[in-house]
Amino acid sequence: MTPAERLFAWRRDVRHFRPDPVAAWELDRLLETANRAPSVGLSEPWRFVRVDTPARRNAIRANFLASNAQDLAGREGEDARHYATLKLAGLDEAPHHIAVFCETDPAQGRGLGRATMPETTTWSAVMAVHTFWLAAAERGIGVGWVSILDPTDVRRTLCVDPDWQFLAYLCVGYPKQPSDTPELERLGWEHRNPARRRWIWR
Ligand SMILES: Cc1cc2nc3c(=O)[nH]c(=O)nc-3n(C[C@H](O)[C@H](O)[C@H](O)COP(=O)(O)O)c2cc1C
Secondary structure (H helix, E strand, O other): OOOOHHHHHHOOOOOOEEEOOOOHHHHHHHHHHHHOOOOHEEEEEEEEEEEOHHHHHHHHHHHHHHHHHHHHHHHHHHHHHHHHOOOOOOOOOEEEEEEEEEEOOOOOOOOOOOOOOOOOOHHHHHHHHHHHHHHHHHHHEEEEEOOHHHHHHHHHHHHHOOOOOOEEEEEEEOOOOOOOHHHHHHHHOOOOHHHHHHHOOO
């Protein structure tokens, strides 16, 4: 494996963190790297909100618990039992919390490339999340993407523009146990498939 292939293979969604924080300069650097992501019309529509206030973190945690309970309540039998055993966020352990939003119609970029596909701003912001994720993995820093949240509540808790699209709540810190296998696969919830199954020729 090349170093880059190894990075892709070992990048994980992390839900179990060590308590020691990432140095402030290093976190800044990861966010600066995320800013190098491609974006439609060079619009740079991503907005990273660093959540440090305990009260806000508690509100996000309550949001997650309520959303997760709602998801569980919609399931039955073995599916519900299995779901209940999953750990779907490292909110309590992660030393750093970063919420990511997309400004879906930013002035920057002057609309270039967005006329036929306005959703390309969202895709651009997601690319910044992935860039951040890979840059962190390269430094041995784990990232866990939490999406089991009510987006309206997240916007309210973080006092951001109500028009911003909520994309991700990232838990960031050093992983307890690096792995080359997704946790959901290790827990028998889902498994990866050979890449070729997703290829189509026309
Ligand atoms: C858009 C998106 C939303 C996700 N939301 C959650 C989530 O709410 N909770 C969670 O535990 N993992 C979440 N994940 C992580 C996935 O479960 C994980 O990427 C997948 O199981 C593959 O594992 P890997 O990232 O370690 O390869 C999310 C990932 C993506 C891309």
